[in-house]
Amino acid sequence: MGPHIRRDTFGKAFRNPLPALRKINLWPRLVFGASLGFLMLLAVLGLLILRVVDDSRERILQERLVIAQMAARQVDSILEHDFRRLESAAATVPAGELQQQAPGVMPEHLARLLDDVDDMWLAIYVMDAHGNVVAAAPEGRAQAGAPPAGVEDLEAAGAVGHAVSAPYVDPASGQPAAMLRVPLGAGDPPLLLGGVMNLSGADLLDPLSSAKGLGRTGHAELFDSQGRVIASTDPAQFLATGEHRHLYLRLHDSMSEGVETVPLEPRSAEEAQQESPEHIMAVSHLAGAPWGVAVGGDASETLAPVTDLRNNILLLGAVSLVVLWLATLIGARLLARPVRALTGAADRMRAGDLDSPIRVGEGGEIGRLGETLEAMRVRLSASLQEIEQRDQELESRVQERTQEVQRLFRELQRKEELRSQLLQSVISAQEDERKRIARELHDETGQALTGIIMSVESAQSALAGDPAAASQRLAAAAALARQGIDAIRQLVVDLRPAALDDLGLVPALRAFAENRLGDKGIRLQMETSGMKDRLSAPIETCLFRVVQEAVTNTIRHSEATSARIELRRTNGVVSMLVEDDGKGFDVAAVTGSLNRGRALGLAGMEERLALVGGGLTVESAPGRGTRIRATFRLDPEDAP
Numbered sequence: 001m002g003p004h005i006r007r008d009t010f011g012k013a014f015r016n017p018l019p020a021l022r023k024i025n026l027w028p029r030l031v032f033g034a035s036l037g038f039l040m041l042l043a044v045l046g047l048l049i050l051r052v053v054d055d056s057r058e059r060i061l062q063e064r065l066v067i068a069q070m071a072a073r074q075v076d077s078i079l080e081h082d083f084r085r086l087e088s089a090a091a092t093v094p095a096g097e098l099q100q101q102a103p104g105v106m107p108e109h110l111a112r113l114l115d116d117v118d119d120m121w122l123a124i125y126v127m128d129a130h131g132n133v134v135a136a137a138p139e140g141r142a143q144a145g146a147p148p149a150g151v152e153d154l155e156a157a158g159a160v161g162h163a164v165s166a167p168y169v170d171p172a173s174g175q176p177a178a179m180l181r182v183p184l185g186a187g188d189p190p191l192l193l194g195g196v197m198n199l200s201g202a203d204l205l206d207p208l209s210s211a212k213g214l215g216r217t218g219h220a221e222l223f224d225s226q227g228r229v230i231a232s233t234d235p236a237q238f239l240a241t242g243e244h245r246h247l248y249l250r251l252h253d254s255m256s257e258g259v260e261t262v263p264l265e266p267r268s269a270e271e272a273q274q275e276s277p278e279h280i281m282a283v284s285h286l287a288g289a290p291w292g293v294a295v296g297g298d299a300s301e302t303l304a305p306v307t308d309l310r311n312n313i314l315l316l317g318a319v320s321l322v323v324l325w326l327a328t329l330i331g332a333r334l335l336a337r338p339v340r341a342l343t344g345a346a347d348r349m350r351a352g353d354l355d356s357p358i359r360v361g362e363g364g365e366i367g368r369l370g371e372t373l374e375a376m377r378v379r380l381s382a383s384l385q386e387i388e389q390r391d392q393e394l395e396s397r398v399q400e401r402t403q404e405v406q407r408l409f410r411e412l413q414r415k416e417e418l419r420s421q422l423l424q425s426v427i428s429a430q431e432d433e434r435k436r437i438a439r440e441l442h443d444e445t446g447q448a449l450t451g452i453i454m455s456v457e458s459a460q461s462a463l464a465g466d467p468a469a470a471s472q473r474l475a476a477a478a479a480l481a482r483q484g485i486d487a488i489r490q491l492v493v494d495l496r497p498a499a500l501d502d503l504g505l506v507p508a509l510r511a512f513a514e515n516r517l518g519d520k521g522i523r524l525q526m527e528t529s530g531m532k533d534r535l536s537a538p539i540e541t542c543l544f545r546v547v548q549e550a551v552t553n554t555i556r557h558s559e560a561t562s563a564r565i566e567l568r569r570t571n572g573v574v575s576m577l578v579e580d581d582g583k584g585f586d587v588a589a590v591t592g593s594l595n596r597g598r599a600l601g602l603a604g605m606e607e608r609l610a611l612v613g614g615g616l617t618v619e620s621a622p623g624r625g626t627r628i629r630a631t632f633r634l635d636p637e638d639a640p
Contacts, residue, residue, distance in 0.1 A: 034328045038321055045317045049310055056306045061259040064282035064302070067210055068295040069257070071220060072284040074207035079180070079288040082120070082197060083162055086182045090193045110193070111137045120203065122170050122177055122196040123148070129190055148179075148194070164289040167199060167230045167239060176200050176230070176238040178289075199230055199238075208233050208293070217279075217298035223248050225290040241267050244281055244294065251283045252292055258283060261299050342370055345377075354381040415603075449484060452477040497544075505540040506531050506567065509547050513565055520555050522580075523562040530569035535634070542612050543567075543576055543630065546605045550578040550628050553601055558582025558626060572634045574614075579627040584620045591618075605630070 089110060114124050114137045125148050126135040133148055163181045170177040176199035184193040208220035208231060222231040227245035229236045242248050244262050251258060259282040280303070281296035296302070345358040358374040456477050500508035506528050517524045534540065547565060554560055560582035567576050591602060605628070606616045614632025 031329060034325065038325045038328070042317070042321055045321070046314075049313050049317070052313070053306050053310045056309060057303060060302060060306065061280065061282070064214070064280065064295055065257065065259050065284065067214070068220075068282040068284040068293050071207040071210060071295060072286050072293040075204065075222065075291070075293065076286050076288045078203055078207075079164065079286070082180055082195065083182060083288070086180060086193055086195050090182055090184045110135075114138065120198055120201055122173050122175060122198050124196070125179075125194040126184060127181075127192045127194055129192065131192075134191060148196075166226075167224055167228070169238065170196060178230075204231050205233070208295075210295075214295070214297050215301045215304075217301050218295075219297060220293065220295045223292050223294060225252055227252075230291060241265070242294070243267070244279065247281060248283065248292060248294060252285065252290075255285065257285065338370070342373060345373060349373075349377055349380070354384065449480075452480045452484075500540060500544055504534050505543055508544060509565065509567070512544075512548065513551055513563070516551055516555060517563055522554070522560055525562065525564040526566075527564070528567045531567055535574070539574070539612050539632075539634075542608045542614070543574075545608055546576065546616075546628075546630050547578055549601050549605050554578075554580045554582060554626070557585070560625070569634075574632060574634060576630045577627065579625060581625045584622050584624045584626055586622060587618050587620050 110124055110126065114121055124137045125133055127133055127148075131148075136148065165179040165181075167176060167178045169175070177196050178199055179194050179196050181192050181194045184191040204222070208222060210220070219232065219234045221229055221233075221236070221242055223242045224230055224239075227242045227248040228239045229242050230238070243264055245265055247260060247262050259280065261278050261280050263278050278299040279296050280299045281294050283292055283294050285292045300307075342358070345356070348356055354377055358370055358377055456474070497508050497512060499511050510526055513524050513526065535543075551563070554563055558580045560580035563578070563580040565576075565578055568574070602616070602618060609616050609630055609632065612632060613635075614630055617629040617631070618626070619629070620626040
């Protein structure tokens with residue numbers, strides 16, 4: 001499992017080298033990129049050089065083959081010319097003359113042909129179909145009735161037609177020779193005309209001499225079907241084994257042409273001991289004879305132009321690429337220098353140095369980049385200064401807000417203490433109210449009921465003897481009953497006035513204020529506006545209790561002679577004002593004291609209003625009366 005993971009990791013890194021390359025600095029990356037690019041360019045140049053070398057080599061080989069083909073065609077032309085000369089000579093001999101000619105004597109026309117071409121022809125024979133000599137020139141070349149030399153090598157010796165014998169050494173002259181044969185006349189049996197061709201003549205060597213222009217080692221050979229040398233541009237023994245006999249035989253057997261690089265085949269023990277270079281040989285075949293032409297030379301000399309071209313291109317290309325590579329590296333170095341300067345400036349900026357200016361003495365994109373970084377530095381420095389200033393302002397605001405929060409926290413603590421005391425006061429007030437109700441029920445209502453009972457019992461006792469006394473006692477009982485009913489009614493009003501539920505807030509407030517203030521001799525002025533529609537029950541109860549507490553404080557503490565209640569409803573906002581002309585008080589001193597009843601009353605009013613979303617404002621000063629204002633905004637669901 002481990003090796004498999006390592007191979008996968010290496011494979012991923014090899015397939016995706018960019019993340020690792022991006023971590024390298026610019027200068028090594030430029031060197032790597034330039035080197036890689038020039039290596040790729042060198043590889044492409046090498047491929048082009050190989051292509052050019054291959055093309056040049058192929059052209060040279062094709063040139064060798066063309067030279068061999070031209071030489072073969074020229075030799076074919078010589079043979080064809082000789083055949084036509086024999087045919088022309090044969091056509092000039094009448095058949096009757098051959099019949100009348102003495103045995104062994106060559107006709108005059110044929111003898112004259114030999115005289116005309118004595119440098120090309122060694123002998124001329126008139127033969128029968130079996131190759132036996134009928135006549136020969138010059139005289140004495142062959143015995144009549146016997147075949148001449150070379151006839152045994154003629155193809156299809158018994159047939160009538162054109163034929164070329166295998167090369168041989170003429171026994172009479174000792175010259176290299178080959179016999180050409182054509183039909184002679186139309187007699188029966190047919191006769192044949194054969195000419196012994198001198199293979200050492202200059203005409204046959206001329207086509208091969210073009211190989212001498214192929215270089216110092218250039219040479220050409222005319223070989224037969226057995227791979228023996230017929231003629232050569234190099235000194236070679238006639239019918240000796242060719243330098244590349246196996247190549248000649250292989251191509252001759254397949255009747256194909258080609259160019260091959262082959263080793264020199266040693267023809268002697270001395271040659272076998274010598275180290276011979278390889279030759280490039282082009283082989284072409286003759287059409288008129290089973291011979292071939294081989295043209296070639298030393299492989300190193302033949303391909304010397306290609307080798308020189310390759311070496312020159314490689315040297316020139318390598319030098320050019322090295323020069324360009326060095327120039328590219330120098331340019332990259334010059335390019336990387338301002339980039340390094342900009343990188344150092346960016347590092348300084350990252351480290352917090354925004355005071356050092358950025359100067360890059362370059363133009364173009366790098367210059368614009370330097371200008372951009374300088375502008376960024378200036379703006380960043382200004383931004384940092386602005387941020388520091390804002391931090392100071394924010395710190396100041398935070399301190400102010402912290403102080404405000406601390407103040408609010410202290411206020412909250414104070415209100416929480418006030419709420420706790422208020423809760424205790426409410427509980428105490430409830431208990432006190434219960435005691436008061438119990439005491440009033442015991443003292444007033446209970447006594448009234450007890451008096452009624454006693455009066456009724458006395459009336460019952462005196463009813464029979466003294467009706468007038470009984471009537472007085474019953475009247476006293478009725479008065480006691482009415483007094484008890486009034487006391488109970490007052491208790492009910494104090495607990496929850498029925499007018500608030502039946503008639504609404506305004507009538508209940510008016511009845512309560514007139515009753516309580518009137519009993520104390522305090523004049524009341526009440527004004528209302530926009531209160532035709534009733535409010536929700538919690539809001540009406542809250543406003544009633546606030547007015548109740550304010551009136552109670554006025555009666556207890558203000559020593560006022562008049563009071564005013566104002567209730568208004570405008571655009572969804574309800575405001576209520578309760579003021580008097582009493583002696584007033586110090587609001588801060590009263591609200592700061594948690595042990596005084598008036599402060600708890602004010603706190604209770606504020607708590608009630610806060611429950612329904614309202615607020616309370618108290619305005620008062622010693623000798624200037626008191627003004628209590630309650631305000632809150634109605635929600636749509638607050639109206640009934």
